[in-house]
Amino acid sequence: MxxxxxxxxxxxxxxxxxxxxxxxxxxxxxxxxxxxxxxxxxxxxxxxxxxxxxxxxxxxxxxxxxxxVKEIDFLSEKVLVILVLIAIILQGLNLVLIGGIPLFNSVLKSNATTNIWRVAYPLFLIMINILLAKYYDRKYLLLVGLGALIFGLNGYRTSVLGILGSSFITLYYLDKISKRVGIIFVAVIAIGIMAIGYIASQSIATQNWTLNPLELVFxxxxxxxxxxxxxxxxxxxxxxxxxxxxxxxxxxxxxxxxxxxxxxxxxxxxxxxxxxxxxxxxxxxxxxxxxxxxxxxxxxxxxxxxxxxxxxxxxxxxxxxxxxxxxxxxxxxxxxxxxxxxxxxxxxxxxxx
Structure with a gap:
């Protein structure tokens, strides 16, 4: 093959x-x-x-x-960038209104999926991938990283996997993934998911975990x-x-x-x-x-x-x-x-x- x-x-x-x-x-x-x-x-x-x-x-x-396949031309590069930034700002506002960082606090984490987050996360996810697909520029990878970081503060691994995973696949089909970049991207995704899962588990006051991050995945x-x-x-x-x-x-x-x-x-x-x-x-x-x-x-x-x-x-x-x-x-x-x-x-x- x-x-x-x-x-x-x-x-x-x-x-x-x-x-x-x-x-x-x-x-x-x-x-x-x-x-x-x-x-x-x-x-x-x-x-x-x-x-x-x-x-x-x-x-x-x-x-x-x-x-x-029809091309969709009504979404300009400028509009997409603005929408991505709005999503990041909304998630920042969400963290402020929650009163802390849910990743480090299980009580805050239970209240982190607010209506603001329900708008901000899909908005960011959709717009960043369309932005990459239509108007790829290496500088937009900084927005991918920023989004993964700020949404990852909610304490949910799925947000980080959703952002980094979908962006990686989009870049793969754009033929923008070299062997070196691919290895780095996959490593970041794996480490990020394990780290968030482990940190979030340690913040649960009612449980005492003895498993390391890899064991926790299994x-x-x-x-x-x-x-x-x-x-x-x-x-x-x-x-x-x-x-x-x-x-x-x-x-x-x-x-x-x-x-x-x-x-x-x-x-x-x-x-x-x-x-x-x-x-x-x-x-x-x-x-x-x-x-x-x-x-x-x-x-x-x-x-x-x-x-x-x-x-x-x-x-x-x-x-x-x-x-x-x-x-x-x-x-x-x-x-x-x-x-x-x-x-x-x-x-x-x-x-x-």
Whole structure:
């Protein structure tokens, strides 16, 4: 295989990431938390999900053609820079109003995802990637770093991964990633995620952690897969309640914690947990088929701003492998992908061969 021509960030990276996460959780279940490894039912359910996702990807790959992709010209470079700066300023204001840095205080962290943050984070994420995709300039990498830093102060690893990961993929498709830059970027992402996760864990006053940053990564994977293991016997028992909470008020992750573990805690439950709890194996099948089809279709539209949009959606789908698709803000990113599909609808054709 010619590695120079191989596209490392095609939608099948989701399957690779799922398998890596499963392996990490399996190892973690031995070393850090459990007397017994993950049950075979968990492993088979996840492998089944990977198969369904792959079927969706393959169908679009070989049955759908895109004749051309429309360029979007109404977003000028100046406007994009202004919007990026507004997002950074809003997050700075958010930290001021919270009264401190949530990364170092678990109480502040629990209140850090305010309405200001819900506007600032997606605004920054979308505009910085479109800015890079349409008007790449090395100086804009400083904005990427600044954004990762200031949003990382909220104490959530996913924000840092979302910003750095999507920017990295955007630069990859712009052919701006040299081997040296790529290694540095990946190292920064890995170290940043582990550092934020470790610092945030140490700020929880009610817990005494003895794990080092690397061990904590394996522990989190094992714990999250354990939550999914406990969800499987409860499949289809909430009848869409988690889904309704995602698109209304309330905290789906806290509800899952109360429903599954019977105490108030905000839980990550894997990409598969929320839909399985609501709709069982049928719901999981529909979700994974949809994601495979959707991601491959957006992948075919990755030109101009489509590069940035695909990078954002792919990155956050990877994040969902641990956290679960319970954030309406991230579903908004999928909505942007849907708009991209609608704009190019007349250029999408069925391959009759």
């Amino acid at each position: 010619n590695l120079k021509r191989f596209d490392f960030f095609n939608p099948m990276i989701i399957v690779a990431a799922i398998l890596v996460f499963l392996a990490m959780g399996y190892i973690g279940s031995f070393n850090y938390r459990f007397e017994d490894p993950l049950k075979l039912e968990v492993i088979l359910t996840i492998l089944f999900s990977c198969l369904i996702f792959t079927i969706g990807v393959v169908f679009i790959k070989y049955k759908i053609n895109v004749s051309d 522990y989190r994977a094992a714990f999250t897969l354990e939550v999914f293991e406990k969800i499987i016997p409860l499949g289809e028992s909430t009848h869409g309640h988690v889904l309704r909470m995602i698109f209304s008020s309330g905290s789906p992750r806290t509800f899952i914690g109360e429903y599954v573990l019977h105490y108030t805690v905000c839980l990550t439950s894997t990409l598969f947990g929320p839909v399985y709890l609501d709709f069982g194996l049928i719901g999981l099948t529909v979700q994974m088929l949809f994601m495979g089809i959707f991601l491959e279709l957006i992948y075919k539209l990755k030109k101009d701003v489509g590069v940035g949009i695909y990078s954002i959606i792919l990155t956050h789908t990877i994040i969902w492998i641990e956290t679960g698709p319970t954030d309406i803000m991230i579903w908004f990113l999928y909505l942007i992908g849907l708009i991209l599909i609608m704009i190019n609808f007349n250029h999408i054709n069925l391959n009759k061969n």
